[in-house]
Amino acid sequence: xxxxxxxxxxxxxxxxxxxxxxxxxxxxxxxxxxxxxxxxxxxxxxxxxxxxxxxxxxxxxxxxxxxxxxxxxxxxxxxxxxxxxxxxxxxxxxxxxxxxxxxxxxxxxxxxxxxxxxxxxxxxxxxxxxxxxxxxxxxxxxxxxxxxxxxxxxxxxxxxxxxxxxxxxxxxxxxxxxxxxxxxxxxxxxxxxxxxxxxxxxxxxxxxxxxxxxxxxxxxxxxxxxxxxxxxxxxxxxxxxxxxxxxxxxxxxxxxxxxxxxxxxxxxxxxxxxxxxxxxxxxxxxxxxxxxxxxxxxxxxxxxxxxxxxxxxxxxxxxxxxxxxxxxxxxxxxxxxxxxxxxxxxxxxxxxxxxxxxxxxxxxxxxxxxxxxxxxxxxxxxxxxxxxxxxxxxxxxxxxxxxxxxxxxxxxxxxxxxxxxxxxxxxxxxxxxxxxxxxxxxxxxxxxxxxxxxxxxxxxxxxxxxxxxxxxxxxxxxxxxxxxxxxxxxxxxxxxxxxxxxxxxxxxxxxxxxxxxxxxxxxxxxxxxxxxxxxxxxxxxxxxxxxxxxxxxxxxxxxxxxxxxxxxxxxxxxxxxxxxxxxxxxxxxxxxxxxxxxxxxxxxxxxxxxxxxxxxxxxxxxxxxxxxxxxxxxxxxxxxxxxxxxxxxxxxxxxxxxxxxx
RNA sequence: GCUGCUGUAGCUCAGUGGUAGAGCGCGUCAUUGGUAAUGACGAGGUCGGGAGUUCAAUCCUCCCCAGCAGCACCA
Numbered sequence: 001x002x003x004x005x006x007x008x009x010x011x012x013x014x015x016x017x018x019x020x021x022x023x024x025x026x027x028x029x030x031x032x033x034x035x036x037x038x039x040x041x042x043x044x045x046x047x048x049x050x051x052x053x054x055x056x057x058x059x060x061x062x063x064x065x066x067x068x069x070x071x072x073x074x075x076x077x078x079x080x081x082x083x084x085x086x087x088x089x090x091x092x093x094x095x096x097x098x099x100x101x102x103x104x105x106x107x108x109x110x111x112x113x114x115x116x117x118x119x120x121x122x123x124x125x126x127x128x129x130x131x132x133x134x135x136x137x138x139x140x141x142x143x144x145x146x147x148x149x150x151x152x153x154x155x156x157x158x159x160x161x162x163x164x165x166x167x168x169x170x171x172x173x174x175x176x177x178x179x180x181x182x183x184x185x186x187x188x189x190x191x192x193x194x195x196x197x198x199x200x201x202x203x204x205x206x207x208x209x210x211x212x213x214x215x216x217x218x219x220x221x222x223x224x225x226x227x228x229x230x231x232x233x234x235x236x237x238x239x240x241x242x243x244x245x246x247x248x249x250x251x252x253x254x255x256x257x258x259x260x261x262x263x264x265x266x267x268x269x270x271x272x273x274x275x276x277x278x279x280x281x282x283x284x285x286x287x288x289x290x291x292x293x294x295x296x297x298x299x300x301x302x303x304x305x306x307x308x309x310x311x312x313x314x315x316x317x318x319x320x321x322x323x324x325x326x327x328x329x330x331x332x333x334x335x336x337x338x339x340x341x342x343x344x345x346x347x348x349x350x351x352x353x354x355x356x357x358x359x360x361x362x363x364x365x366x367x368x369x370x371x372x373x374x375x376x377x378x379x380x381x382x383x384x385x386x387x388x389x390x391x392x393x394x395x396x397x398x399x400x401x402x403x404x405x406x407x408x409x410x411x412x413x414x415x416x417x418x419x420x421x422x423x424x425x426x427x428x429x430x431x432x433x434x435x436x437x438x439x440x441x442x443x444x445x446x447x448x449x450x451x452x453x454x455x456x457x458x459x460x461x462x463x464x465x466x467x468x469x470x471x472x473x474x475x476x477x478x479x480x481x482x483x484x485x486x487x488x489x490x491x492x493x494x495x496x497x498x499x500x501x502x503x504x505x506x507x508x509x510x511x512x513x514x515x516x517x518x519x520x521x522x523x524x525x526x527x528x529x530x531x532x533x534x535x536x537x538x539x540x541x542x543x544x545x546x547x548x549x550x551x552x553x554x555x556x557x558x559x560x561x562x563x564x565x566x567x568x569x570x571x572x573x574x575x576x577x578x579x580x581x582x583x584x585x586x587x588x589x590x591x592x593x594x595x596x597x598x599x600x601x602x603x604x605x606x607x608x609x610x611x612x613x614x615x616x617x618x619x620x621x622x623x624x625x626x627x628x629x630x631x632x633x634x635x636x637x638x639x640x641x642x643x644x645x646x647x648x649x650x651x652x653x654x655x656x657x658x659x660x661x662x
Numbered sequence: 663g664c665u666g667c668u669g670u671a672g673c674u675c676a677g678u679g680g681u682a683g684a685g686c687g688c689g690u691c692a693u694u695g696g697u698a699a700u701g702a703c704g705a706g707g708u709c710g711g712g713a714g715u716u717c718a719a720u721c722c723u724c725c726c727c728a729g730c731a732g733c734a735c736c737a
Contacts, residue, residue, distance in 0.1 A: 104732095115665065208732030209665030216734050220665055223732070255673075264710080264728040319737055352737070386663050386735060387728085395736075484737060572694045599694075607698035621696060633697060640697065 003054045017050040021192070024059050034061040036191055037071055044070070046140055046189040062230055069230060073098030075138070075191050076128070076202050076228040080105045082182045083127035084224070087120075088113065093184065094159040094212065094221060101238060102202070102227035106210050108159065109222055116222040121204040124224070128202070135195025136179035140188055142172045148185065159212060160185060201235050202228040244498060250550035251392040257555055257613060259546075259563070260393070268390045268397030270543055275563035278592065279549070280542055282561050284378060286658050287402050287539065294423055296376040296404055301356030303380065307346040313355040314447070314516055316348075318485065322383050324349040353379035354510075354535060357405040358517040361531075366521040371531060372408035372416055378542070379403045393547030400542045406534040407519065410455075413509055413532055417463030417490070424492055424505050424538050425469075430659040431549065433494040436475020436501075437464055440482035440489040447486050447512040456509045457488045464490065486512035487535070496552040504540040504548065509533075556635060559615045559655035562592070566652055567614050568630075569596040569605040571621035578625035582618060582645060589649045591656055610635065616652060 004023060005011045014023065020038035024031045024047070037060040038045050044060070044067055051057070062068045077096030084107055085091050096105030109115050143151070145167060152161035164185060167173065176190055177183045191197065204226045212218035229235045246252075254260050259276030262269075272280060291298065304326065310316040315323065329344035350356065357375045366373065380400045389395050406416050421437075428435050439460055442453045461470070461478075470476040475493065483489050492505030510533045514520075520528040539545035549557070559565050566586060570579045576597045583595040596605050602619060609617050619631040619640065630648050631640045643651070654662070 117666065206731060207666075210733045211664080214734075216664070220733080222665080225732080262729090267728065315737075322735090322737080383736085388663065388733080389735060390729090486737080569697090570694095571696050574694075601693095601695050601700065602697055603695085604699055605697085610698055617697085619697065623696085631697080638697085 002051065004051060004057045005055070007056075007058045014051075016052060019048050019050050020045070020057060020059060021047045023057065031059060031061075034063075035059040036061060036068060036196060037189055039067075044189050046138075047192050049140055049189070065230070069228075070098055071189065071191055072197055072201070072230055073103040073228045075194065075197055076226060077103035077105050078138075078176065078178065078184055078186070078190070079128050079131050079194060079197070080124065080204070080224060080226060081107065081184060082131055082178055083124050084116075085182070086131075087123060087127050088116075090156075092157050092159055094163075098228075099225075102205070102225065102229075104223050104225045106212070106221040106223045108219065115209070116207050116224060118207060121207065121224070125202075125204050129199040131178070132194045132197050132199040134179070135193050137177075137193045138190040139177040140190070141175050141177060141183075143175055145169060145171055145173055148173050148175065152185075198229075198231050200232040201230060202226050203235060203239075241498070245500070245551075248498070248551040248554045249392075250394075250547040253550050253555040254393070254547075257563070259550070262392070267387075268385060270393060270396060270398070276546070278563040279546055279557070279561055282658065283539065283542060283545065286660060287378075289658075289660055290423065290427060290538075291374075291376045291404065294374070294419065296374040298376045298378075299357070299360055301353060301360070301377060301379070302350070304347045304349055305356070307348055309355060309359075310348055312517060313358075313513065314486075315351065315355070319351060322385065323351050324382050324384050349382040350379075351381055351383045353377050353381065353401065353403045354405055354513055354533070355517060358513060358519050358533070361405075361407050361519050362517070366407075366531075368409060368521055368523045368529075371521060372406050372412050373531075374404055374406045376402075376404040393543045393550075396541075396543050399544065402537050402539040402542070404536055406536065407514075407521075407531040408534065409523075409529070410459075410532055413459045413534070414463045414466065416534055417460060417507055417509075418467045420507050420534075420536055421464065421467040421469055426660075427538055428492065428494060428505075431552070433496065433552070435495065435505075436477070436493045437469055438475070438477045438479055438491045438493060439464070440479045440484075440491055442488060443481050443483050443485060445485055446483075452511050453488065456511065459509055460488055460490050460507070484508060486510050492538075494548070496548065497554070500551075502548050504545060505536075505538045506540070507534055507536040510535060555613045557613070557615075558659075559652070560658045562613075562615050564594055564612070564614050565591050565656055566593040566616040566618055567596050567605075567609045568593060568618045568620060569602065569609065571602045571619065573597065573599065574622055575620045575625050579620050582620060582630060585645060586618075586649060586652065589653050591649075591652050606633065615655070618648065 001013045002016050003011050004014055012023065021032070021035065024035040035047055037047050039058040039060060040051060040055050060067045077098065080103065081093045081096055085093065088110060090110030090112070092108040094106040094108065096103060145164060149161055149164045152164055164173065173185060174188055175183045176186050176188060178194065204224060206225050208223050208225070209220045210223035211220055227235065227238055229238060254276065257275060258273050259279070260273055261271045263271065288298065307316055307325065325346050325348045327340045327344035328347050329340060331339045357377070360375060361373065378400050380398065382398050385395060385397050390397070408416055439457070441457055464470040464476070487508040487510040489506050489508045491503050493501045493503050495501050511530065514530050514533050519531055521531055523529045568579045568583045570576055579595050579597055583593050586593040606617060613635060615635050617633045619633060624630055629642055629644050631642050632648060633640045
């Protein structure tokens with residue numbers, strides 16, 4: 001007999017080999033029906049898997065949503081693989097995990113038919129539903145490693161065989177049978193049978209290429225994605241969320257609102273239109289006020305520097321593939337012959353600003369009294385990103401960072417990082433973001449000694465701990481191996497209005513670059529010392545941050561950021577004179593306002609400016625003209641507010657004032 | 663960079679082996695209207711670029727470019 005303790009503290013003596021399902025049945029028929037899996041000593045397990053020793057047992061039902069979703073999605077993935085093999089014999093299976101909103105499975109289509117496409121999805125979905133309706137039992141079986149390898153080889157499943165062969169020898173491997181005719185190697189757990197899934201709660205969404213084991217050198221597989229839920233209601237809610245996200249897509253809104261455009265002759269670089277650049281300019285002014293108040297000095301550094309400079313900084317060796325290089329010579333202007341000779345010296349567009357800031361630091365002799373020295377730049381950088389990586393404003397080849405480097409002594413690091421945390425906190429909140437902070441630790445490939453890395457990681461961690469931000473509430477997390485090659489990173493991950501996260505801000509403590517570029521200051525002792533260099537950014541880049549803001553606000557910018565803050569729209573042409581008068585007074589008050597005196601009906605104007613997401617529409621007809629008033633209709637509300645022109649100017653001026661100087 | 667898909671008017675898209683069409687937008691005219699589309703008329707396109715097949719290519723084939731989705735990458 002073994003002793004099984006339930007969450008309420010009660011214990012039962014049961015025979016060894018009793019399953020959680022047996023125990024659920026003993027407790028009551030309701031629970032027996034609802035229980036879909038079990039946590040045995042905290043580990044999620046099959047409901048039918050026998051318990052072999054004394055254990056803590058918690059039965060899992062659909063109310064334990066996280067566990068239930070995980071189980072369902074994992075099962076959907078298996079059923080997807082089974083369906084694909086049933087429909088397309090000769091398909092090899094590989095892996096199929098659950099994801100944040102569903103599942104995928106990587107398969108290798110038979111050579112005879114080529115990769116799967118979207119057109120294949122409806123038939124696969126139908127087959128999956130058939131498997132679910134068949135309510136096939138999902139049975140766990142433990143197999144010896146060698147037996148399993150042989151099984152896979154016989155089935156001509158070379159990927160599975162390869163994987164099994166890499167697992168430790170002698171290990172017992174579990175497989176799951178779906179009925180008696182299909183099985184996959186899997187750690188589990190799974191639901192008791194395919195019929196536990198809701199056949200209306202999933203949808204296959206797309207198919208894409210993915211490398212075997214994530215390595216570009218390996219064969220490319222077809223990855224079939226699906227979204228999966230516990231019931232149709234959840235699925236529908238998810239599809240609505242996807243639509244909402246699509247409506248906010250910054251590429252679409254950027255075009256609709258005439259903010260910017262991209263075109264193939266300059267792919268990866270942005271053409272900012274007047275409306276979009278107004279947002280940029282507001283952000284730039286905002287950031288200048290912030291860094292001026294925080295004791296930074298703004299600089300501007302060269303766009304192009306000699307390759308030798310990049311060799312010294314280490315970028316030429318490691319990151320040349322992502323740099324735009326140009327020859328240092330006058331091009332051949334003859335019609336015949338090559339434009340460049342090929343034996344000129346090389347220069348490169350800067351992919352980052354740090355070396356240039358070190359060069360400014362190195363001018364003259366710095367004393368410990370000069371530290372911390374905070375050098376800021378709206379630094380325009382170029383990186384030759386792989387074509388497939390480019391994405392609207394989010395990933396571009398030319399971008400401008402709100403970049404600063406703080407040169408300081410070791411004993412100043414923690415205070416500087418804490419100040420930065422406070423600055424970032426204020427700024428992100430003013431844009432309406434919540435955030436989490438994560439610490440990216442040393443990567444495998446790195447410069448510098450382990451002792452330095454220990455120090456650097458501890459300093460960043462300490463600063464966040466002292467700032468009281470290293471808590472679960474702030475999503476504190478440490479990410480092994482994710483740091484930069486020269487330094488660990490603190491990363492700020494913003495959560496936007498619909499719950500998506502974006503990594504933007506960062507601060508990194510770097511001892512490598514000051515060493516490589518020989519930066520030093522004279523200490524109190526009269527000797528030369530190395531400063532530590534803190535790399536930091538809050539927006540990350542203006543391009544990307546604006547892209548995030550567009551999606552965060554769904555194009556409905558707060559008044560201070562809105563390209564057009566108000567439109568004065570006339571009802572009849574008799575009010576044109578008054579409308580121009582109102583417009584001039586608002587302009588004089590610093591409001592970005594336009595007059596709409598076109599020969600159109602007021603309905604039409606209301607619709608058009610609402611669609612254009614203008615925050616305030618000031619409607620004027622003869623009534624308003626005679627009384628010196630305006631009828632304000634604000635975006636997102638149906639009603640209007642009548643107020644005097646003076647009141648309207650006061651209100652708009654207040655809203656148009658950036659939050660940091662309100 | 664890899665796989666798949668896509669590229670037709672300013673935008674969203676339809677269409678055909680015999681030199682192109684809609685809606686919106688734009689222009690002109692009429693209309694002066696009270697809070698989400700007034701009506702009529704009109705002007706716009708070497709159908710992404712190049713080569714090939716064909717009597718004839720926007721349509722078929724090949725190459726290139728860009729975009730989209732995913733992967734890989736993201737100092």
